[in-house]
Amino acid sequence: MKETPMSNCERRFLLRAIEEKKRLDGRQTYDYRNIKISFGTDYGCCIVELGKTRVLGQVSCELVSPKLNRATEGILFFNLELSQMAAPAFEPGRQSDLLVKLNRLLERCLRNSKCIDTESLCVVAGEKVWQIRVDLHLLNHDGNIIDAASIAAIVALCHFRRPDVSVQGDEVTLYTLEERDPVPLSIHHMPICVSFAFFQQGTYLLVDPSEREERVMDGLLVIAMNKHREICTIQSSGGIMLLKDQVLRCSKIAGVKVVEITELIQRALENDQKVRKEGGKFGFAESMANQRITAFKMEKAPIDTSDVEEKAEEIISEAEPPSEVVSKPVLWTPGTAQIGEGIENSWGHLEDSEKEDEDEGGSDEAVILDGVKMDPGVEVSNIGSQDAPIVLSDSEEEEMIILEPDKNPKKIRTQTISATQVKAASKKPVKKRKKKRAAN
Amino acid sequence: MEGAMQTESKIRVDSGTEHGPRGPGCSLRHFACEQNLLSRPDGSASFLQGDTSVLAGVYGPAEVKVSKEIFNKATLEVILRPKTGLPGVAEKSRERLIRNTCEAVVLGALHPRTSITVVLQVVSDAGSLLACCLNAACMALVDAGVPMRALFCGVTCALHSDGTLMLDPTAKQEKEARAVLTFALDSVERKLLMSTTKGLYSDAELQQCLAAAQTASTHVFRFYRESLQRRYSKS
Numbered sequence: 001m002k003e004t005p006m007s008n009c010e011r012r013f014l015l016r017a018i019e020e021k022k023r024l025d026g027r028q029t030y031d032y033r034n035i036k037i038s039f040g041t042d043y044g045c046c047i048v049e050l051g052k053t054r055v056l057g058q059v060s061c062e063l064v065s066p067k068l069n070r071a072t073e074g075i076l077f078f079n080l081e082l083s084q085m086a087a088p089a090f091e092p093g094r095q096s097d098l099l100v101k102l103n104r105l106l107e108r109c110l111r112n113s114k115c116i117d118t119e120s121l122c123v124v125a126g127e128k129v130w131q132i133r134v135d136l137h138l139l140n141h142d143g144n145i146i147d148a149a150s151i152a153a154i155v156a157l158c159h160f161r162r163p164d165v166s167v168q169g170d171e172v173t174l175y176t177l178e179e180r181d182p183v184p185l186s187i188h189h190m191p192i193c194v195s196f197a198f199f200q201q202g203t204y205l206l207v208d209p210s211e212r213e214e215r216v217m218d219g220l221l222v223i224a225m226n227k228h229r230e231i232c233t234i235q236s237s238g239g240i241m242l243l244k245d246q247v248l249r250c251s252k253i254a255g256v257k258v259v260e261i262t263e264l265i266q267r268a269l270e271n272d273q274k275v276r277k278e279g280g281k282f283g284f285a286e287s288m289a290n291q292r293i294t295a296f297k298m299e300k301a302p303i304d305t306s307d308v309e310e311k312a313e314e315i316i317s318e319a320e321p322p323s324e325v326v327s328k329p330v331l332w333t334p335g336t337a338q339i340g341e342g343i344e345n346s347w348g349h350l351e352d353s354e355k356e357d358e359d360e361g362g363s364d365e366a367v368i369l370d371g372v373k374m375d376p377g378v379e380v381s382n383i384g385s386q387d388a389p390i391v392l393s394d395s396e397e398e399e400m401i402i403l404e405p406d407k408n409p410k411k412i413r414t415q416t417i418s419a420t421q422v423k424a425a426s427k428k429p430v431k432k433r434k435k436k437r438a439a440n
Numbered sequence: 441m442e443g444a445m446q447t448e449s450k451i452r453v454d455s456g457t458e459h460g461p462r463g464p465g466c467s468l469r470h471f472a473c474e475q476n477l478l479s480r481p482d483g484s485a486s487f488l489q490g491d492t493s494v495l496a497g498v499y500g501p502a503e504v505k506v507s508k509e510i511f512n513k514a515t516l517e518v519i520l521r522p523k524t525g526l527p528g529v530a531e532k533s534r535e536r537l538i539r540n541t542c543e544a545v546v547l548g549a550l551h552p553r554t555s556i557t558v559v560l561q562v563v564s565d566a567g568s569l570l571a572c573c574l575n576a577a578c579m580a581l582v583d584a585g586v587p588m589r590a591l592f593c594g595v596t597c598a599l600h601s602d603g604t605l606m607l608d609p610t611a612k613q614e615k616e617a618r619a620v621l622t623f624a625l626d627s628v629e630r631k632l633l634m635s636t637t638k639g640l641y642s643d644a645e646l647q648q649c650l651a652a653a654q655t656a657s658t659h660v661f662r663f664y665r666e667s668l669q670r671r672y673s674k675s
Contacts, residue, residue, distance in 0.1 A: 001502055001555075040564045041491045045523075047563070052479045056495075056563060060524045084519055085481050085497030085559035135524045137561055139495060140478040284563065285472050285488045295474040296667030301659050302467040303607055305652045312647035 003089035006215050014216045018204050024212060025051075030253055032208045035261065037155055037268040038287035043182065044160030047284070048152040051210065052142035057152035058135045059160035063174070066122070066129040074121020075131040078107050080138070080149050087141040102146055105235060106136075109150055109191050109224040113232035116157065117186040123165050124172060130162060132185065143211035146222055150193040155265055159272070160185055191232040192261050194254040196221040202240050207253060221247070223254040227262040466652070468608045468659055473575075473667050475583040481559070483584020487576035489608060491566035494573050496580035500556030508555065513548030520560045520573065534570055538577055541624040541634040547587040556586055567610040568596040570622045570636070575660065582668065591627040593660040595653040596620065599641055605649060607656050621649050625657040627664075 014024070021029060033051030040046065044059035066073065080103050082090045089095070110116070121130040134156060136149050161182030164175045197209035197217040206213055209220075219238025225231050231251065236242060275282045288295050329337040469490030478484035481497035501514055508515050518539040520531045542558060558577050562569065574594030581588060598609035598617035606613055614620050619639025626633050632650065641649075 001499065040493070041566070042564060045564060054478065056523070056561065058523045081521070083497075083521060083559060083561055084557065085478065085484070085495075085499075085561065087480050088499055088502065133524065137521065137523075139497075139561060140480050142479055283491060284486075284493050285470065285491075288472055288474055288486075288488070292474065293673075294476050294671050295472070296663070296670050297472040298470070298663045298666075300467055300470050303652070303656050303659065305466045305605065305607075305655060308605070308648045308651045308655070311651040312644055315647050315651075316644060 001088040001091070003087075006212075010212075011216050014212060015199060018199050018206065018213075023206065023210075025210065027208075029205065030207045030257075032257060032261075033210075035151065035264055037151075037265065038284060039159060039268075039272045039282065041283035044156050046152060046155045046159055047139075048148050048155060050144060050148040050151070050208070052140055053144060053148045054139040055145070055148045055152040056137045056139055057149075057156035059156045060133050060135070061160075061162045062131045062133070063123065063128050064131045065127060066125075070118075071126040072122045072129075073118040074129045076111055076116060076118065077131060077133045078103065078110060078136075078153065079134065080106055080136040082138045082141070082145075085140070086138040090141070101237070102149065105146055105193070105222060105224075105233065106149055106153065108233045108235075109193055110134075110153060110157075113189075113191045113224070113226075115154070115187055115189050115191050115226075115232075117188060120186040123167065128172065132157075132160075132162075141211060143214045144195050144208050146193050147195055147208065150191070150224065151261065151265065154187075154190045154192065155269070157185060158187055158190070158265070158269055189226040189228065189230070190262055190265065191224045191226045192258050193222050193224045193233075194257050196223070196250050196253075198238070198240050198242070202242055202246065205246070205250070207257070221250055223251055225251070225254050225258045227259050229255045466605065466607050468656060469610075471660075471663055473579055473663070475579055475667075475671065481580075481584070483580045483582070483586070485576050485579035485583055486563070487572055487579060489568055489572045489575070490610065491564055492568055492572045493563040494569070494576040495561045495563050496573075496576035497559045497561075498556065498577075498580045498584040498586065499559075500584065500586060501551035501554035502557070504553060504555035509553045510548075512552050514546070514551040514553075515555045516543050516546060516548065517555060517557045518542065518560070518577070519557065521562065523562045523565070534573065537570065537624075537634055537636055538573055541574060541592055542577060542581070544633050545588045545590050545592050545626060546581065547589055550587050556581075565611065567612070567614050568594075568608050568622075570594060571596040571608070574624050579664070579667075582664075589628075591661065591664055592624050592633055593627070593657050593664070594622060594624050595656045595660065596622045597649040597653055599639070599645060599649065603645070605645075605652055607652060619645075621646070621653075623650060623653045625654060627657075627661050630654045630657055 017023065023029075025033075027033070034049075036049040038047050038049075044057075046057050048055050048057065064075065067075065080099070082095050082099055082102075084090050084092075116132070121132065123129060134153050136152055136156075138145055138149070161184055163177065164180040164183050166173050166175070195208060197206045197213055198204070198219045198221065199206070199217055201218060206217075209217060214220075217238070219236065219240030219242075221236045221242065222234070223231060224233040234247075234251075236247075272282060285297070288297070290297070329339045331337045470488075472488040474486045476484060477486055478495075478497055481499055482502075483498040484496065486493065486495045504515050508517075516539055518535045520535045520538070521527055522531055538558070538560070546556065548556075558580065560573050560577060562573075571594030574592065578592050582591065596608060596614075597620070598606045598613050599619040599621070600606065600616070601618045606617070609617065609620070617639065619637060619641040621635065621637040621639075621641070623632060624634035625631065635650075637646075
């Protein structure tokens with residue numbers, strides 16, 4: 001679907017409001033929207049809501065061979081997907097620019113900053129390492145995808161537990177989740193992206209732009225930082241020219257914001273861990289707001305199925321009996337069997353059929369696809385009685401040749417015997433049995 | 441709030457009744473549904489069955505590409521995304537099943553040359569995934585206001601090797617079952633809209649599973665009705 005274009009008056013309204021330091025949702029210039037983090041029942045699954053922007057993150061792991069030039073390090077794989085439900089404009093072919101940009105930024109933020117200790121993911125050097133895969137899905141696009149995605153990624157990674165492995169000499173034991181508690185990943189620090197939108201050639205700046213604000217912005221500055229005030233990645237896009245002190249100011253703001261967000265993440269992770277340890281209920285069902293009028297829950301409901309058998313018998317007795325089951329399959333050779341007969345060849349008679357008239361064996365078509373000795377108990381059309389190969393059509397394009405299985409067991413008889421069976425009225429010829437049945 | 445409390449007490453009374461010869465296996469897991477939770481799609485719903493959770497978003501009726509337009513009815517498209525990895529053949533087959541179900545109930549003739557897109561995202565999979573997808577899709581279509589001639593629901597049955605029937609199986613039960621059958625039933629007369637099965641079972645067992653699914657669908661439709669009543673209530 002095409003993106004609805006933004007009207008000029010809406011654009012002007014937004015820009016004028018920004019000039020007067022007003023935002024549509026009533027926030028201040030440096031305010032973030034509400035961040036809500038909820039976890040699922042399996043480890044490594046989380047949903048992050050930044051205002052109305054929603055991102056689902058899932059971490060999974062697998063044992064693979066390491067890369068050749070990094071034999072002692074695990075592999076990290078990040079994938080952000082813009083789901084089609086996030087915005088009507090996100091169609092499979094259409095979002096490549098934005099998708100590449102976001103994925104690259106995310107990779108730089110998480111991979112190049114070395115926030116995850118990849119050496120600890122090594123199981124057997126050079127042979128088996130853990131591949132950690134982070135899948136992020138954007139569920140609703142209301143601006144600032146990159147912030148929400150980076151928060152979801154780091155929360156999911158912190159929440160994830162991988163199966164425990166022990167190495168004793170040459171033996172590697174992988175414990176299942178029941179045998180031993182899974183082990184968290186070793187994470188050094190939590191880089192979080194903070195976005196700044198610039199308007200009127202860098203005169204005005206807004207933190208955490210919403211979707212409307214993103215549409216009218218001139219440029220975007222993304223700073224990925226951790227709570228120790230270390231910049232992991234910085235990217236300026238949109239072609240605006242920023243002054244040095246603007247960038248420094250943004251990094252100071254980012255420092256403050258990252259500390260707040262990191263605290264929130266830690267609190268959410270601790271809460272979830274506490275609930276799991278105490279055996280309470282956790283997962284998305286619990287985080288669904290009870291009070292909302294649009295949400296509704298129903299407890300476990302038992303179903304009375306005592307009358308199921310009677311109902312079923314009623315239906316079966318009233319129904320027609322099933323149609324004739326197919327006749328028993330005839331086994332020609334191991335691997336080749338025949339059920340029923342084919343229908344008449346709809347291609348019409350082929351020429352030069354007189355030579356094959358002697359073959360009126362009582363059975364159905366015998367097409368043997370692996371030329372092993374035939375089952376003697378079954379009657380077969382006597383094409384095999386002839387020694388020479390039979391040419392059924394003298395068309396110059398193709399030569400259809402019957403190869404005798406008796407003579408040379410290796411040869412495969414692939415020929416249509418439609419011509420041979422023309423005289424036998426009851427017999428139905430087929431070209432190649434398998435194909436014909438498919439056509440039926 | 442009151443409505444929710446009333447339903448809970450009603451269900452407790454029901455649990456006093458006998459479970460029947462099938463034993464305690466027959467019960468539906470804890471259900472939850474939230475509608476209109478996403479701001480961009482025209483309709484959205486999150487459906488939870490126990491630990492299985494699916495998020496559905498509906499766009500439509502909206503503009504359709506000329507290559508896909510049908511002159512006399514709406515083009516319905518279903519997209520199912522798994523949580524990890526790229527979508528594969530299993531997703532394509534489920535998409536087709538869900539699309540066939542939706543096409544049977546959606547009144548496409550009212551919106552010719554438009555497209556109705558249902559996007560499903562698997563949030564967590566703990567058994568009965570296809571049934572949960574169907575339920576989420578139905579609630580999202582209702583939330584979007586797409587005209588339908590009936591509601592539909594999905595119910596999964598699992599047959600154990602000893603013949604025991606289980607409704608709404610968990611992932612573990614599905615793995616150990618001899619056969620897993622999923623049915624989509626409509627709300628007007630509990631008729632069958634779609635069925636997909638995997639495994640070995642006799643025709644008597646099929647009819648029994650279908651009858652059990654029809655009984656279970658009564659509960660699901662009651663859940664739909666109550667959740668919509670709550671949403672549109674004035675108090």
